[in-house]
């Protein structure tokens with residue numbers, strides 16, 4: 001098939017020589033060199049490949065790459081804060097909280113969770129427990145038992161409520 005363009009993480013990328021049936025996940029990983037979205041089940045069951053497509057959380061393994069040509073795609077790579085912003089090693093606050101709360105073990109599911117959590121907190125700054133459960137329902141983790149991932153979300157919610165001091169983050173927000 002002829003090539004197409006994808007807008008990924010704010011950058012227009014050209015995709016040439018792709019086959020018509022290639023999934024968005026395959027295009028991102030194998031054509032564009034963006035390995036953040038993971039391929040595990042490739043059946044829409046595990047959420048490891050979660051990305052945002054025009055702001056909606058989708059499983060990239062279930063979307064056709066060519067069908068996303070007119071959409072805005074955001075992968076976990078696109079969530080990293082700009083270098084000019086305060087950040088720990090250019091982690092987002094969600095990524096940092098996942099590390100601090102122990103929500104990352106083998107880490108294979110983590111990019112999908114991070115995308116899902118960012119999307120949840122963009123919709124709802126202080127989600128109720130049921131909203132958190134619903135938001136994470138499409139993401140499977142074999143390691144953590146989910147409690148620490150939920151704890152990470154709670155840390156971010158609290159942290160975002162408290163204005164940051166000029167020289168860093170509030171320690172109280174982590175207690």
Ligand code: FES
Pocket residue numbers: 038039040041042043044045046047048049050059060061062
């Ligand atoms: S790899 Fe897409 S949902 Fe599992």
Ligand code: FES
Pocket residue numbers: 103104105106107108109110140141142143144
């Ligand atoms: S941390 Fe290993 S699958 Fe989630």
